[in-house]
Amino acid sequence: MSEERRMIPVWFFAGILIFIYGILIFASGLVEWSHPPATVLANLHAPVWWGAIMIVMGAMFIQLFRPKKAQK
Amino acid sequence: MIHFGVLPHVLVLAPAAVTGRMISLSPVDLAIIVIYFVSVLGIGFYLKGYAKRGEDFFVAGREMTAWVAGLAFISANLGSLELLGWAGNAYQYGILAAHWYWVGAIPAMLFLALVMMPFYYICKTHSVPGYLQLRYGRATSGLSAITFAFMTILMSGVNMYAMAVVMQVILGWNIHFSIWVSSLTVGIYVAMGGLFSAIFNEVIQFFLIWLGALLIPILGLIEAGGWSGMVAKIHERFAGQDFTHLWGPMLHPSQNPMGVQWIAIVFGLGAVLSMGYWTTDFLLVQRVIAAKDIRSAKSAPIIGAFFKMAVPFIVILPGLLALAVLPYHLYPANVATAGQHTYDQVLPLMMARYLGPGLLGLGITALIAGFMSGMAGNISAFATVWTYDLYRPFIKKDATDQHYVAMGRWCTMIGLLVSIGAAYIVTHFGSLMDYVQALFSFFIAPLFGTVIIGMLWKRATKKAGFWGLLAGITTAITIFVLMRGHPERVAWFCFYAGAKSLAQQMWQALWAFIVVVVVSGVVTLVTKPRPEAELRGLVMGLTDIPSDAHLPLVKRPVFWAGVCFVVFLILQWIFR
Numbered sequence: 001m002s003e004e005r006r007m008i009p010v011w012f013f014a015g016i017l018i019f020i021y022g023i024l025i026f027a028s029g030l031v032e033w034s035h036p037p038a039t040v041l042a043n044l045h046a047p048v049w050w051g052a053i054m055i056v057m058g059a060m061f062i063q064l065f066r067p068k069k070a071q072k
Numbered sequence: 073m074i075h076f077g078v079l080p081h082v083l084v085l086a087p088a089a090v091t092g093r094m095i096s097l098s099p100v101d102l103a104i105i106v107i108y109f110v111s112v113l114g115i116g117f118y119l120k121g122y123a124k125r126g127e128d129f130f131v132a133g134r135e136m137t138a139w140v141a142g143l144a145f146i147s148a149n150l151g152s153l154e155l156l157g158w159a160g161n162a163y164q165y166g167i168l169a170a171h172w173y174w175v176g177a178i179p180a181m182l183f184l185a186l187v188m189m190p191f192y193y194i195c196k197t198h199s200v201p202g203y204l205q206l207r208y209g210r211a212t213s214g215l216s217a218i219t220f221a222f223m224t225i226l227m228s229g230v231n232m233y234a235m236a237v238v239m240q241v242i243l244g245w246n247i248h249f250s251i252w253v254s255s256l257t258v259g260i261y262v263a264m265g266g267l268f269s270a271i272f273n274e275v276i277q278f279f280l281i282w283l284g285a286l287l288i289p290i291l292g293l294i295e296a297g298g299w300s301g302m303v304a305k306i307h308e309r310f311a312g313q314d315f316t317h318l319w320g321p322m323l324h325p326s327q328n329p330m331g332v333q334w335i336a337i338v339f340g341l342g343a344v345l346s347m348g349y350w351t352t353d354f355l356l357v358q359r360v361i362a363a364k365d366i367r368s369a370k371s372a373p374i375i376g377a378f379f380k381m382a383v384p385f386i387v388i389l390p391g392l393l394a395l396a397v398l399p400y401h402l403y404p405a406n407v408a409t410a411g412q413h414t415y416d417q418v419l420p421l422m423m424a425r426y427l428g429p430g431l432l433g434l435g436i437t438a439l440i441a442g443f444m445s446g447m448a449g450n451i452s453a454f455a456t457v458w459t460y461d462l463y464r465p466f467i468k469k470d471a472t473d474q475h476y477v478a479m480g481r482w483c484t485m486i487g488l489l490v491s492i493g494a495a496y497i498v499t500h501f502g503s504l505m506d507y508v509q510a511l512f513s514f515f516i517a518p519l520f521g522t523v524i525i526g527m528l529w530k531r532a533t534k535k536a537g538f539w540g541l542l543a544g545i546t547t548a549i550t551i552f553v554l555m556r557g558h559p560e561r562v563a564w565f566c567f568y569a570g571a572k573s574l575a576q577q578m579w580q581a582l583w584a585f586i587v588v589v590v591v592s593g594v595v596t597l598v599t600k601p602r603p604e605a606e607l608r609g610l611v612m613g614l615t616d617i618p619s620d621a622h623l624p625l626v627k628r629p630v631f632w633a634g635v636c637f638v639v640f641l642i643l644q645w646i647f648r
Contacts, residue, residue: 040397
């Protein structure tokens with residue numbers, strides 16, 4: 001592999017995907033807050049807190065593994 | 073990847089017999105699925121620029137860190153058929169199913185890390201057949217490569233078919249749509265990025281599976297009232313049956329629904345079948361060979377082992393929770409009637425029970441990702457074995473590196489098309505599925521015997537490797553044929569007439585392994601040994617394995633292997 005082109009780490013890609021999914025799930029949870037779906041334990045509003053966890057996790061991965069500029 | 077008899081019984085249903093769907097997806101669920109497909113293709117396009125040399129395309133440049141190699145290693149095994157099948161097995165057999173995740177995996181993974189990985193890595197082989205070529209010569213390597221290439225393409229086709237059936241049963245999707253969209257996506261991103269693409273997507277799949285599946289046991293335990301509440305409910309609904317003890321009912325086969333006793337679990341599963349799978353299945357070993365140095369190569373399976381120990385939480389526990397909370401019973405696929413659900417539908421049923429819009433899409437995406445990673449793993453392994461172990465040594469020896477990379481890309485797509493063909497054959501001959509699992513089991517125990525003898529015994533000769541492997545495969549096939557359809561013969565090999573197919577597999581593997589050892593030993597004694605100079609880097613005693621003694625304790629793989637093994641023992645005690 002060429003030294004001039006450092007590969008973006010897989011954790012960065014994972015972080016982006018988790019972050020996007022977290023936003024979608026969190027938003028979905030907020031939208032259905034007053035009319036939760038007919039699932040068991042819907043009153044716990046799992047999409048909201050699970051989506052929030054995913055947003056935080058994704059953001060951490062993006063920050064920690066974002067491509068850094070090549071040092072001269 | 074399928075192993076150890078995990079073929080979901082839902083696949084017994086011919087697609088035409090299925091009506092309706094179990095789950096309906098909302099727009100946000102569909103968006104999540106579409107984003108996944110776009111992402112994997114985008115990652116494949118990005119990685120194309122890094123997969124120009126053979127070393128990059130086939131072994132990911134041997135640059136993977138321990139964590140990447142470790143997560144890819146465990147994800148290559150954690151396919152969706154595994155998730156669905158073992159959750160169903162957990163509903164049927166209870167916590168006994170966890171043996172396949174603990175005693176049937178952890179010792180083998182640690183053995184691979186500490187004993188076998190140094191030989192695979194130091195000899196710089198690109199594959200398991202490649203190691204066999206170096207150790208025993210082309211005949212043994214060719215036999216292994218041909219059987220592996222055939223099996224891996226067949227498994228890829230089975231994965232495709234299985235995914236299509238599951239998506240039809242769960243979501244009502246058209247089977248052809250599922251087969252073609254998923255397989256072409258996989259083909260494109262593997263043809264572009266080679267093993268880089270396969271590994272990157274396996275790591276992403278790892279996160280998706282945990283994030284998609286972890287909520288089910290969390291919410292399930294809340295509903296059931298914790299572990300003790302779950303156990304109480306199970307006892308109430310299934311009085312007189314023990315679903316929650318791992319070793320207690322293993323003294324005699326008649327004490328448990330699997331018809332197996334501890335000897336077969338420890339020696340057949342733990343010592344032979346799991347060793348054969350975890351240490352010689354090239355789809356797994358390829359991920360670790362891609363590590364950047366020998367310490368990473370040793371650490372990767374150990375990292376995988378920690379996560380493997382945790383997988384029962386998202387696979388076995390949902391099956392147990394279903395016993396406690398589902399208001400209806402599930403049935404074997406061959407007895408379920410219209411309106412009833414089968415064992416292997418337990419995971420989608422639990423998903424539908426707890427997961428609403430968004431979370432459901434994530435769970436379904438995790439299943440799709442699992443299927444597609446399985447296909448990608450099979451296809452990338454096939455491309456490597458075909459190109460380096462069959463095409464280069466037997467057909468075109470002295471081509472350029474670019475020629476072999478082009479062959480790798482072409483045979484990725486050709487292999488994919490052959491897999492699609494296999495998938496369509498399986499759609500018409502559903503009973504083939506019964507044989508696919510058996511086919512796989514014919515090869516892994518003999519292969520393990522051949523590889524481990526080669527690594528640990530320098531006296532073993534070339535002819536011993538070939539004839540031992542062939543004798544082991546023949547033994548496994550013979551025992552299978554003899555037992556198939558003749559229950560009275562089961563006791564000949566399993567010492568118990570009521571042994572079920574999982575138990576039969578374990579005994580079959582044990583006998584095949586014993587034959588490999590005996591035949592290899594006898595042939596070795598009557599044939600000429602190879603000069604030691606030819607075995608340097610391949611065999612214990614003739615290989616300089618770098619020591620970790622200079623490293624701090626917490627940086628040594630053997631330390632973490634010890635921690636892992638202690639945790640494994642604690643789990644056996646807690647759930648005994």
